Amino acid sequence: MKEIVIATKNEHKIIEMKKMLEPLGYKVLTLFDFDEFPEIIEDGKTFKANAFKKAKELSDYLNKIVLADDSGLEVIALNNEPGVYSARYAGDTRNYEKNNELLLKNLKGKSDRSARFVTSMCLYHPNNDPVFFEDYLYGEISEKHAGSNGFGYDPIFYVPELNKNLAEISLEEKNKISHRGKCLLKLINHLKSK
Numbered sequence: 494m495k496e497i498v499i500a501t502k503n504e505h506k507i508i509e510m511k512k513m514l515e516p517l518g519y520k521v522l523t524l525f526d527f528d529e530f531p532e533i534i535e536d537g538k539t540f541k542a543n544a545f546k547k548a549k550e551l552s553d554y555l556n557k558i559v560l561a562d563d564s565g566l567e568v569i570a571l572n573n574e575p576g577v578y579s580a581r582y583a584g585d586t587r588n589y590e591k592n593n594e595l596l597l598k599n600l601k602g603k604s605d606r607s608a609r610f611v612t613s614m615c616l617y618h619p620n621n622d623p624v625f626f627e628d629y630l631y632g633e634i635s636e637k638h639a640g641s642n643g644f645g646y647d648p649i650f651y652v653p654e655l656n657k658n659l660a661e662i663s664l665e666e667k668n669k670i671s672h673r674g675k676c677l678l679k680l681i682n683h684l685k686s687k
């Protein structure tokens with residue numbers, strides 16, 4: 494059976510990725526299967542660099558095919574911040590509420606509130622060139638929180654086509670339009686074409 498290791502311990506991502514990869518005949522392993530592997534420092538300047546670093550380090554260690562992803566939010570009026578610092582924008586504690594508060598504070602008085610979510614993925618094969626995928630979800634940072642679904646910046650991310658914030662829609666609906674959902678689909682289409 495073909496094996497693929499996904500470089501994450503995030504339960505949400507594991508469920509989502511297994512659901513799409515297992516029907517293609519892959520046995521999906523995760524970082525939980527390799528507990529001894531040390532934490533990877535995400536110090537890249539781009540999402541792509543972080544995805545590549547995670548995939549390469551784990552693949553070099555295991556000699557297996559690895560899929561890694563990195564994602565975050567870019568706000569135009571803030572020079573694309575928080576970017577690769579999205580998880581720890583307001584400090585090292587990875588506190589979603591504090592991140593959202595800081596973002597709203599930093600955007601106060603700015604007329605351009607446009608933003609996008611980015612997901613970068615790297616598929617790293619021990620003997621082949623790495624393959625990269627990227628996708629986006631465009632929207633605006635709203636003035637106020639709305640909804641209680643999702644995570645991270647979802648309550649303050651407004652999607653014009655839906656006239657809703659991301660935290661107001663179901664996970665199924667979100668997966669159809671989200672940066673991560675669309676990126677995963679690109680990866681799946683690539684694997685299917687092999």
Ligand code: IMP
Nearest residue numbers: 562563564565566579580644645646647
């Ligand atoms: P990760 O690298 O995919 O774990 O994401 C890093 C950070 O980006 C998360 O901690 C969130 O703050 C933010 N982020 C990424 N994707 C989303 C999303 O779909 N909704 C809200 N926030 C997100």
